[in-house]
Amino acid sequence: MVDEVYSPEEDSYLIEKCILEENLTNKKCLDMGTGSGIQSKAMYKAGARNIFAIDINYKALFASQKNNHEITQSIRFVESDLFSKISNEKFDFIAFNPPYVPSGKIKWKDLDGGKKGRETIDKFLNQLPNHIVNGSILLLLVSSLNNPDEIIDILENQGFITKIINSKKFFFEEIFVIRAIYIK
Numbered sequence: 001m002v003d004e005v006y007s008p009e010e011d012s013y014l015i016e017k018c019i020l021e022e023n024l025t026n027k028k029c030l031d032m033g034t035g036s037g038i039q040s041k042a043m044y045k046a047g048a049r050n051i052f053a054i055d056i057n058y059k060a061l062f063a064s065q066k067n068n069h070e071i072t073q074s075i076r077f078v079e080s081d082l083f084s085k086i087s088n089e090k091f092d093f094i095a096f097n098p099p100y101v102p103s104g105k106i107k108w109k110d111l112d113g114g115k116k117g118r119e120t121i122d123k124f125l126n127q128l129p130n131h132i133v134n135g136s137i138l139l140l141l142v143s144s145l146n147n148p149d150e151i152i153d154i155l156e157n158q159g160f161i162t163k164i165i166n167s168k169k170f171f172f173e174e175i176f177v178i179r180a181i182y183i184k
């Protein structure tokens with residue numbers, strides 16, 4: 001794994017497992033915050049052949065490309081702050097394991113989500129409606145430290161039907177995977 005790129009942790013494996021349960025054949029997919037590329041690989045295994053891997057950290061894009069070298073023909077790697085460089089793209093399936101830990105609680109910058117761990121998540125949620133179509137599915141990893149009920153309310157107000165499909169408890173927090181389907 002390339003240095004300065006988030007190596008897969010418990011959160012990565014929790015959302016990876018959920019991706020592997022999807023049928024992504026013929027779906028246009030987005031691996032937001034690709035990091036090591038673990039979720040792009042999972043999307044490929046779930047049938048996807050049209051995957052966008054996005055990261056703000058160019059080193060992550062190199063790592064994702066290297067770790068997915070057998071399947072790069074199915075992945076477009078784009079250095080972008082969230083959707084900024086792919087403003088016209090819409091997706092059938094999006095997975096995001098975001099930086100979600102409140103600043104001050106961790107030194108690892110790939111997990112630093114700013115105030116209440118919500119800065120990147122809130123920006124992402126704000127941009128999301130421009131990048132979905134009827135039936136789009138979102139898998140979003142959040143922590144009990146992020147006020148997940150409020151995140152679920154935001155998604156439901158945008159027209160998503162939500163369900164928590166996986167979770168794991170640690171001594172200081174619990175992490176959840178929210179599965180949200182957009183119904184127009």
Ligand SMILES: C[S@@+](CC[C@H](N)C(=O)[O-])C[C@H]1O[C@@H](n2cnc3c(N)ncnc32)[C@H](O)[C@@H]1O
Pocket residue numbers: 006007008009011012032033034035036037038039054055056057060080081082097098099110111120
């Ligand atoms: C917790 S890591 C997850 C990495 C990988 N997807 C996984 O599941 O192991 C979060 C990733 O999001 C990226 N990231 C953080 N802010 C971002 C932003 N504004 N736009 C795109 N990617 C971002 C980080 O560089 C990092 O690679």
